[in-house]
Each structure stands twice: as structure tokens, then as C-alpha cells.
Amino acid sequence: MKKVLLLVGLLFVQGLALAATTFELGRDYYYEKNYERAKYYFIKETKKNPSNYQAYYFLGLSYKNLKDNSNAVVALKKVLELAPAYDLTYRYAQSELRNIENPEQAKKEYAQDRAAKKEENLKDNYYDYMLLGQKCYTWESFPITVYVEPYEHSAWVRRSFLNWEKASKNFVTFEFVDDPTLARIVVATTKKGIPSANGGQLLGVAKWRYMPNGHLHSAKITVLKRRPEDNSKYSKEHFVSVLQHEIGHSLGLGHSSSCDDIMGTHCSYNEIEERAISERDIKTLKILYGAAN
Numbered sequence: 692m693k694k695v696l697l698l699v700g701l702l703f704v705q706g707l708a709l710a711a712t713t714f715e716l717g718r719d720y721y722y723e724k725n726y727e728r729a730k731y732y733f734i735k736e737t738k739k740n741p742s743n744y745q746a747y748y749f750l751g752l753s754y755k756n757l758k759d760n761s762n763a764v765v766a767l768k769k770v771l772e773l774a775p776a777y778d779l780t781y782r783y784a785q786s787e788l789r790n791i792e793n794p795e796q797a798k799k800e801y802a803q804d805r806a807a808k809k810e811e812n813l814k815d816n817y818y819d820y821m822l823l824g825q826k827c828y829t830w831e832s833f834p835i836t837v838y839v840e841p842y843e844h845s846a847w848v849r850r851s852f853l854n855w856e857k858a859s860k861n862f863v864t865f866e867f868v869d870d871p872t873l874a875r876i877v878v879a880t881t882k883k884g885i886p887s888a889n890g891g892q893l894l895g896v897a898k899w900r901y902m903p904n905g906h907l908h909s910a911k912i913t914v915l916k917r918r919p920e921d922n923s924k925y926s927k928e929h930f931v932s933v934l935q936h937e938i939g940h941s942l943g944l945g946h947s948s949s950c951d952d953i954m955g956t957h958c959s960y961n962e963i964e965e966r967a968i969s970e971r972d973i974k975t976l977k978i979l980y981g982a983a984n
């Protein structure tokens with residue numbers, strides 16, 4: 692089953708936006724699975740920008756795909772030298788290194804992680820699980836104003852926000868506005884792929900800004916509207932599910948351990964199409980906002 696990745700791409704997307712054209716060329720070749728060309732551009736990029744750890748990361752992945760493990764290890768170790776430990780690229784590089792250097796141990800850890808997830812799925816919330824990967828923030832008050840950039844299915848976008856209101860019994864509320872400067876959440880759609888830090892493609896991304904008091908100030912959600920592999924449109928169910936996931940992030944939620952929850956990650960297309968905002972999603976949201984019973 693094809694697994695796709697949904698995650699908060701805050702750090703890397705900002706990092707990638709600053710990267711040079713050489714890096715983007717390498718990344719394009721990487722996504723086309725032309726690892727020889729990708730390698731060429733990532734080497735060029737690391738010579739030009741020796742501190743670009745994302746280039747080293749993709750260089751490592753390119754070597755790995757070319758079955759050149761010794762050079763992959765050198766490039767990935769460079770990531771650990773250059774990247775800050777809180778950056779997901781650092782963690783991905785660490786796990787790639789484990790996979791290459793000690794596949795048996797990596798397999799064992801993966802099995803342990805799966806068992807832990809199963810255990811987590813039995814709980815009525817995923818608050819603790821969610822905090823493993825990140826710090827979570829909240830809004831100071833509701834309703835939150837929302838602006839939707841012109842999109843042929845803007846009704847699907849509205850539906851996604853209304854679903855959160857309904858599922859939470861109006862614990863969270865939104866107000867749609869026509870002026871983006873009045874909005875705290877802006878929703879955009881894109882035809883272009885959204886690259887992720889681990890060499891995959893993101894279906895959507897939510898970026899936040901915070902206020903000095905630690906509350907959320909604003910959020911920008913971007914959702915992919917066509918499949919990167921064949922440019923066909925996503926189904927309404929898929930689009931709404933992905934957008935609801937990103938709205939969850941924009942409310943301050945992190946990831947759940949289960950693909951039955953809207954905040955699940957690493958879920959298949961079918962799982963994404965079939966899931967809805969769950970009781971666990973709402974319970975976790977209420978714990979986050981200090982409103983659980």
C-alpha cells in the first residue's frame with residue numbers, strides 16, 4: 692500500500708524557500724528518481740553552500756538509492772554535524788543512518804514503536820503521544836477568522852471548517868471573512884508538490900506564527916489539490932480529510948498515533964479518505980485547551 696506523509700512542514704518549508712536553485716534542481720531530479728542527476732546537483736550545492744544540511748540530507752538519500760552506502764553515511768553524518776537537533780531533518784538523518792548502519796536494530800526499534808502506538812490507540816486521547824514530537828500552542832479565543840483564497844471547491848473548504856465546529860459541538864468556531872488582512876487563518880491550494888524533509892511529498896502543510904505570550908497569532912494552510920504522481924484531482928473525501936488535518940494543526944494539534952483520527956500521520960490514501968474527526972481528536976483538543984472534563 693502506498694504510504695503518504697502528512698506532517699507539519701514548518702521548519703523545512705521555510706528552509707527550502709531560502710535554498711538556491713541548484714538545490715531545487717537536485718530536489719526535482721530526486722523526486723523524478725533520477726538519483727545520478729540529483730547527486731550531481733546536491734554535490735554542487737554543498738560546495739556552494741557548505742552549511743546547507745538539507746542538501747547533505749538529500750545527497751545522502753541519493754547515494755542510498757544508488758546503493759552507495761558508504762558515501763550515504765558520510766553525507767548523513769554531515770547533516771548531524773550541521774543541523775540543529777530540533778530540526779526534523781536531523782531526526783530523519785539519524786533514522787536513515789540507523790537503517791544503513793544497523794538494519795536489525797532499526798527493525799527492532801520500528802517494531803517497538805508500532806507496539807507503543809498500538810498501546811496509545813487504546814486511550815481516549817493522544818495528548819501525551821502528540822507532545823512527544825513537538826510543543827503545542829493554542830488560540831486565545833474563538834471564533835477565529837478565516838480567509839479562503841479563490842478555489843473552485845471553496846465549499847469543500849468551508850465544509851471542513853464547519854465539520855470541526857460540529858464535531859467539537861462549537862468548542863471551536865470560525866468566521867469566514869472576505870479580506871485576507873482580517874483573517875487569522877488563510878487557506879490556499881496548490882497544484883505543485885509540497886516537498887517534505889524526508890524526501891517525500893506532503894499533502895498539506897500548516898505554518899503558524901506565535902505571539903510573545905505563547906498563543907497562536909495566525910496560521911497559513913496550504914493543501915495539494917492534485918496527485919503529484921499523475922496530476923489527477925483528489926476526491927472530495929480526500930481533500931476534505933487532508934484539509935481537516937491541517938485545520939487541526941492550525942488549532943494547535945500535533946499528530947495522533949492512529950489513522951482513525953483526523954490527526955493521524957503516515958496514512959494510506961484509503962485511510963485518509965475514510966477517516967473523520969474522531970472523539971479522540973476532540974478530547975485531545977480539549978485537553979490542550981485545558982477544557983477537558
Ligand SMILES: [Zn+2]
Pocket residue numbers: 697698699936940946956
Ligand atoms: Zn500533520
